[in-house]
Amino acid sequence: MADRTAEVLDATLRCLLRYGARRTTMDDIASETGVSRSAVYQYVRNKDDAVRQVAARLHDGALRHARAAAGGDAPLPDRVFAILSAKLELTAGPFAESPHAAELLDEQARLCGDICRRFTDDLRALLTGVLTAANRPNAEDTAAILLAAACGLLGAGRADLLRRTSDALLAGLHPKDLEGTSI
Template sequence: MPDRTADVLDATLRCLLRYGARRTTMDDIAAETGVSRSAVYQYVRNKDDAVRRIAERLHEQALTAARESAVAPIPLADRVFGIVTAKAELMAGPFAASPHAAELLDEQARLCGDICRGFTDELHELLTGVLAAAELERPGDAARIVLAATIGLLSAGRPDLLRTASDAVLAGLGAPSKTFEGEQQ
């Protein structure tokens, strides 16, 4: 019997987009997967487990992009922007048009809030590391400012201003715009 976990999770995501976590049932997931309800239980413990696994998958994909940006041999401003763009792309992903996005992407969400908080914490660590390597003062505080600006702009529906905001924070810290990690100006 082939492992259909990915199929079950993909079907769960489609159901969540349509109905939200509260209204999605195991019967919905089974029908969307094309298997019996008892078959779904071979791959996930219950609906909450399926929802959390979807949230983990989406956040991990975004973290992979953020980690790649953090170590890329590109200017500091581009690395910082790449990290915050990972959060923007997560928010613009499959849930962009769904009224149920908060159930998977909000730090206050009942089922997935801890996953979202862990994601934000890791983005903070990545930003802090990148800013510390550039020898900026108070890199942890600067990372918090960049993240707060990112969250605020995304909440306001203005992801188009992310680059301006991250560049403004870096400029305010006196960061040279074209410095590569480890490179002397």
């Protein structure tokens, strides 16, 4: 028997975006996957498990991109922006159109809040590491400020300002890091 976990999780995501976590049923997931409800239980324990696996998969993918950016040799402002963009990655695509995205992406969400908080903590650690490696003073505080600004912009629907904001914060906190960039 082929492992169809990815198909079940893809179907779960489509249902969540369409109906939200409360209204999505195992029957919806099965129908969207094209299998019986009992077949879905071979891959997930229950609906909550399916929702958590979807959230974890989304956050893990964005974190992989952030880690790749952190480990690169690009200039500091580019690496910082790429790490912060991992937050943006989660809200783009199908989530931009769904009123139910917060159920998977909000740190206060009942089912997935811990996954979201862990993701944010991981981003903060990546930023701190990159800033520390660049010999930036107060790397932990700077990372927290950058993340708070990114979250605020995303919450206000102004993701378009993320690059300018991260560059401006870096310039204000340590101008030599932005030599050669335009704000």
